[in-house]
Amino acid sequence: MxxxxxxxxxxxxxxxxxxxxxxxxxxxxxxxxxxxxxxxxxxxxxxxxxxxxxxxxxxxxxxxxxxxxxxxxxxxxxxxxxxxxxxxxxxxxxxxxxxxxxxxxxxxxxxxxxxxxxxxxxxxxxxxxxxxxxxxxxxxxxxxxxxxxxxxxxxxxxxxxxxxxxxxxxxxxxxxxxxxxxxxxxxxxxxxxxxxxxxxxxxxxxxxxxxxxxxxxxxxxxxxxxxxxxxxxxxxxxGDDVKNEVVLAYVSMHESTQKMAEHLIDALIDRGIVVRPFNLTHTDLGKLAIALVDAATVVLGSPTVLTGAHPKAAYAALVANALRPKTRFASIIGSFGWAGKMTEQLAGLISNLKVELIPPVVAKGHPSDEDFLALDKLADEILSRHKAIGIAR
Structure with a gap:
């Protein structure tokens, strides 16, 4: 008292x-x-x-x-x-x-x-x-x-x-x-x-x-x-202002998505973009939510599990969808073995977000040089979007 x-x-x-x-x-x-x-x-x-x-x-x-x-x-x-x-x-x-x-x-x-x-x-x-x-x-x-x-x-x-x-x-x-x-x-x-x-x-x-x-x-x-x-x-x-930041929430089973996430992190940093990565196997939900408050872009990373997204990646998508941050852009990276609809599933799970979906980068198996080049292009696309809304140089 x-x-x-x-x-x-x-x-x-x-x-x-x-x-x-x-x-x-x-x-x-x-x-x-x-x-x-x-x-x-x-x-x-x-x-x-x-x-x-x-x-x-x-x-x-x-x-x-x-x-x-x-x-x-x-x-x-x-x-x-x-x-x-x-x-x-x-x-x-x-x-x-x-x-x-x-x-x-x-x-x-x-x-x-x-x-x-x-x-x-x-x-x-x-x-x-x-x-x-x-x-x-x-x-x-x-x-x-x-x-x-x-x-x-x-x-x-x-x-x-x-x-x-x-x-x-x-x-x-x-x-x-x-x-x-x-x-x-x-x-x-x-x-x-x-x-x-x-x-x-x-x-x-x-x-x-x-x-x-x-x-x-x-x-x-x-x-x-x-x-x-x-x-x-x-x-x-x-407010509606966002920051020159990317939230990258990912999970990897056999290092393919992990390697892609690491490459994208480096590519974004090289372009002057702040990256907030979250490995979903040991992420504090609250920390992820805090990062979503200001970020201009969200990228979800997932392997393909029985033709769909990894449950932890799907959970992160559901959380973001429920919280409805002011994020402007989103994309998806990941990998698959033989087939699947991982990207379509994740995109469907974030339907509440008023975002422009930048084309995903998905590798078959372990990422190849072409996949890494595609990730560089994704980083360029994110930078271009951030510049267009005046938050990056």
Whole structure:
């Protein structure tokens, strides 16, 4: 339990040991489940709860703070790492009302079986006075679910942003202490969770810019006492500009695709293009997602397995397709033994990407001199595309 502003406290939990989220997302630095108490002269509000595995920590913090009454539990987002302890809170504080929007109310009824009469539904820009503290509710849909909202504490100029601006990072510091560390964690979080919703996030950033904010308190990671640091980072990430970079995600079975990947890496470097290679047999999904945020070009490399793409290459394609980065160009390299439709399959798996597909380079067996020359030509084609959009010389 730590104070953010007078009568505004952080009461959430640090999860030092969690290493996987949604059974999918790596958490190399753990995470936090941030919850906040705002005490007015008349009412007390709890903003979000914690993952049910950490409910004892939340309860202990509330006891330490001397909270014997909660009037409102603000639910910004229905996902259980924020909402999962609401039923327990309602049992301990039976007079509390769950404050949220209509979409979130419906989800919480489905997910947690909270009774319908325990809710107070609020509209966009509605205010809730607590006595010297006023909560204003800002709808921010699709960061990253359709029901997500934020709360602005008017008197203290604090934005409680839920997953918006979050970072999976377990740290003992309440506020950002190491900007490069937090930047990397926040970019990973954006890449893995927020990137598919870039157009909507841009609109929500406009709402944030219209507020006079001194502190951003997200639901994961440290609190930002320099809001421009994270807001400007998001503006960069959701913008349309790409960098003179190629993400090369590949897997190789008998070194043929490996040799092709190595040759292409060297060819791209020789042409002044930054290459970010990922051998998919031991790639951190989060690192790959981060690289996709800015890269102008993605190249997938795969051998042919039973006439199709290697499953790891197909998985990488599915990940890229789901994350929808602002990548402009894509290509495919690889090899086959007798026949197959590896390139057609991989191209079909990235249909969500708004990219120009540069003709693939596929070798029969071990790559020949002609194949290596074709890879040089592919590097030339990538350079030409990058020059055409003004990111390479």
């Amino acid at each position: 730590k104070q953010i502003r007078p009568n505004v406290y952080s009461v959430g939990a640090i999860d030092w040991d969690r290493r996987l989220f949604d059974e999918l997302i790596p958490l190399p630095e753990g995470t936090t489940y941030n919850a906040y108490v705002v005490k007015g002269s008349e009412k007390v509000a709890l903003l979000d709860t914690v993952d049910p595995t950490k409910s004892e920590t939340l309860m202990g913090n509330l006891v330490s703070l001397g909270i014997d009454r909660i009037d409102y539990v603000v639910a910004h987002h229905a996902e259980q790492d924020h909402s999962g302890t609401i039923p327990e809170i309602l049992m301990l504080y039976p007079g509390a009302k769950v404050v949220t929007n209509a979409k979130c109310r419906a989800m919480l009824i489905d997910l947690l079986h909270i009774e319908a009469d325990q809710f107070l539904v609020v509209e966009e820009n509605a205010t809730l006075p607590l006595g010297g503290k006023t909560l204003r509710f800002i709808y921010t849909p699709w960061v990253h679910w359709p029901e997500t909202m934020c709360t602005y504490l008017e008197e203290d100029k604090v934005l409680f942003s839920c997953d918006f601006f979050g970072a999976h990072l377990a740290e003992s510091s309440l506020f950002v202490a190491d900007e490069p560390l937090v930047y990397e964690a926040a970019k990973r979080y954006y890449a893995e969770i927020m990137m598919p919703f870039r157009p909507t996030i841009r609109k929500n950033l406009d709402k944030v810019d219209a507020l006079d904010i001194e502190i951003i308190a997200p639901s994961h990671g440290p609190i930002y006492d320099n809001p421009r640091f994270i807001v400007d980072a998001y503006k960069d990430w959701v």
